[in-house]
Amino acid sequence: MAVSAAEQLTIVQNRARNVGELFYDRVNASGPREAFRYPDADENWHSMTWSETGDKVTRIAAGLVALGVEPEQRVAIASGTRIEWILSDLATNAAGAATTTVYPSTVTADVVYILSDSDSRVVFAEDDLQVAKLREGRAELPQVTKVIAYEGETDGDWVISLDDLIAMGEKYLSDHPDVVRQRVAATEPDSLATLIYTSGTTGRPKGVRLAHDGWTYEGAAVAAPGLLSIDDLEFRWLPMAHSFGKVLLTTQLAVGFACAVDGRVPKIVDNLAVVKPTFMGAAPRIFEKAYGRVVGMMEEEGGPKLKLFHWAERVGLQVSRLTRAGKPVPAPLKVQHAIADKLVFSKVRARFGGRVRFFISGAAALSPDIAEWFHAAGILVLEGYGLTESSAGSFVNLPDDFKIGTVGKPFPGTEVKVAADGEVMIKGPGVMRGYHNLETESASALTDDGWLATGDIGELDADGFLRITDRKKDLFKTSGGKYIAPSHIEGRFKAVCPLASQMIVHGNERQYCSALITLEPDAVEGWAEHHGMAGKSYTEIVSSPAMQEQIAKDIEELNAKLNPWETIKKWAVLDHDLTIESGEITPSMKVKRRVVEERYADVLQGFYAGS
Template identity: 35%
Template sequence: MSIKTAKAPPDGGRLELGRTIPSLLDEAVRSRPNPRAFNQRDGRGGWRTWSTADLAREAEALALGLRHAGLERGDRVALFTHSDMSFVVADMAALIAGLVVVPVYLTHTERAIRHILAESGSRAVLVSDRPLLERMAGLAADLEGVRLLGVSDDGALAGFEAGPAWAGRRVASYAALEAEGAELRAREPDRVDRYKRELEATGLATIIYTSGTTGTPKGVMLSHQNLTSNAIASITSLPRFRPGPDETVLSFLPLSHIFARTLQYANMWYGSSVHYGTPESVRHDLTEVRPTFMAAVPRVLEKSWERMQAVGDELTGLKRSLYRRALRFAQGYDVTAPRGGLAGVERRFLDRLVFAKWREALGGRLNMIIVGGAALRAELVNVLGAAGIEVLQGFGLTETSPVMTFNRPGRNRPGTVGEPIVGTEVGVSPEGEILARGPHVMLGYFERPEETAAAIDEDGWFHTGDLGRLDDDGYLSVTGRLKYLFKLSTGKYVMPQPLTDRLEADALVDTAIVVGSGQKYCTALVFLSHDALLERYGRIDASVLGEPRLEAELKRAIAVANEDMPHWSTVKHAAVVTDQLTMEDGSVTPKLSVRREAVVQRYQHVLDALYGQAAAPAGALFVTLD
């Protein structure tokens, strides 16, 4: 098999093997101590702060407490927590103790949570607060393997009754477990060091259950070295990201997901100052925390861009004219070819009057945004680049710890997901599938040897299931999912991802699904954005589908999506609905990925109507391009 390959560029970061995750914290305590390393809201309008040494002390005490409570090396511990210090402390404690961490999405269905706890054989579950404690006490009541339920909030146990099913099992606070650990340490001062010496870099550190767009969640097994090598290689690829406390990081993505978690290890090792927020608090946190760095998913940037455009619509007179001029300039900007001369003068002029205000809305100090998790429009990279904010898109999967590639400062190519990180070899097979091998590739799928063998071939290549291409400079572009490629009845193949990305770039469209397998032409199922509908029409129910202006706007959006596409790969008809896809109805995963097959099955009657195979149902607008 002929595979086109690429490796990291020169000066592409540092490769370190043989490291355990606790060793990163130990190094930070010794070499990059930060008195304000970790920060989360205290519930009283302020922030509670942990130093690097505070985390080490609490995690080591909790590690001793967990082992004292009866957990043994290699036992699995589930974390059902918010993405704050209740996760960070518990995660590091379990790893120091030689336990295997099993993070659980708070948004998983009850069925999925029970499956994860049962299949992983988790012997303990650690939670953040009283609501999660009550929820987990019910979910794990009949799972006899779970022997310990721990809670971070000291006050959560006041008046709490776990119920008769928990008789003979233990419910305790982190504080109680840490106190027991401190007593044990006083008697055996070298016990923590012994635990750390027993750790193996290639040993299992975590099992992360991918939510999956189809089927039951499956556990991805990652070693200490998988995660540490990826964290170190990624952070050292950013020459302008400074070690020590001067970098202020806003962390709001779920730590149960590999993207935020690996960045957490990287920032901890570098001694950065991390503030934990939530997706709902981002706008406020940006202006209060004033970060220099953050990681985000594309939707966060898309909403910011939509707000920028909306601000301009509300202005009048000279301010409106100036704002429109700035928007036009930003939309025509290219980060790969910054312009000098008169264009440079105009940029400086607009920067003082408009772009500086954009930066101020993001805190005023934000230099760099790392983006992953989904496709990012090149337009957004260029727009924010015009305003002096560097947006760097990357690509990876849970199975690759996660980073495989990303764009570097000074080497940023919008529309691509960048170059490989050091130590990683990325390839594209003759069929167009993206492959990877290196120290970041998972150990395998938990208790699924056949699926592991199917995913990692005899040459060590991990088959991602994604389609892409490598250019001659080693930049990777992701073009879609292998399983979503379909063939029309005419024999032509269609990759729907470019069409869906273009449709979803329109503010009116929340989700789009393009279909056509076995048919003469492509059609689309379009789910409208409730935010956009409220802003433009003041309502979100199906009556809005009767608005003449809405149909005209949707025709324009589809026409834009079809531009420059092969004629067989264009959308001819679309069915438009106001329904929302949710995790509750099984349409969306906890990572907010759409379960395409489930949605297609649910709306098959609508799709049949698009092809004239059924009567048009009520509650849908059918749009045909002229």
């Protein structure tokens, strides 16, 4: 049943005052229902009800109070996505404190910077590796009074276990039984809830100050249209250190569905088969890899199977386009589609567990070509948009109201306008309270009347859907005066080339565009087995004449889809893929464009030598 715009706005306006209240309201409403599933070291999955979650969060929160944590003081979490991360975050907010997020891949120097800048007093650390970073930087972290380790060695003094903290909380509650309830009651909507340090594609990370009111708004705004129900099951692997992960958590609190939690990226496919979720949030890279793997496998198979696959693709795209245009599907095409679905598309859906109603894509731009391919296969990918500075979500497509190639309409309660230069401006409860300790940067991002300058170029269509063109700072102009949106070209390439991992388009003030390309290691390995190069190194394979010929064909196909001034005239395949560890992509899988261009400046310069 559709929820009217007025009803959605009422839901949003009547939201909880803070995250702690939102959480305990859910515990009271759904006590015996399943809240979370999580795996143990032996890959056995365990379940936790809302009541059990409430009890554990209360004890952890009381333990933090026993450690002397005061309202709005910062408690950091240096860990990958796991059930303990979620319990620690909820407990921190229940204690009236604010969570500082630290990606587990963050190097020691940046960990020390984040903890110092945020003035974090207590740190939850995933394992010995994270604790080692803290020990290494301890001399510069005098304010960190305690480290709570999820696993690994403890010393009973500076480093204690989560069980130790829970025991402290139980003891404190015996003398102060109402302490957590009192902390929740005293937390104002405008109180600091989270300090998220943007992983940043340039420079040092900035701490984004996000209030309780922003998170309760996000949960209510996603819940309001009836997108999800209490009977849904989410699989959550996204980094909880990223704002997208936090939005999924507050949405879960608002709706009450259960969630299976495991942040190990290599286990995603296996976990989907076990969990069989009804929806999942993901970054575009996951869809690109899945698309590349399916298409790549079919192309290597060749013969009748490849012909059947391409036939099914054509049929699926015809049905998808007719359906999205609101036109009837002719009876003969319906019959063909039923056959294509049984023989091909049902197998694609089975890779995701077979029960997915839709995926939600965010954190970066999704190629419209890939989104359309998934829709043709009977898998709806709903693209959304927002920034850490807007508590992640500000726009989203809905199952009954979506347009591929857009990021949807604004959340109820969020306003949008497009500035004269095309920059998207956002205003609403989710907008940050500024950057931590950075008044000048805050003033440049926020107007006096509360509008957030997103840094993205976009346009609104007649129906209110927003289309993002590119990052304002990434747009460039060729020496011929033509503007280029690199992410548009890069997205189209990933749809053309199933082997692709990344493409970085270059050409500012140059006569033409060029590109650096990296390939997906797993896809390269599969390709090599069918081209007489099994067992050879990644570098040998990608530099081979056969691979260069393959990429040349893909570039030719890409160029046929582009305007003449956008076409890629020269390109090179790098001898390795970009990684978080190398500092070339962020933990949220965004390419650090400037880092890559500086690192391969000689290659790029070679494209234009003598021209």
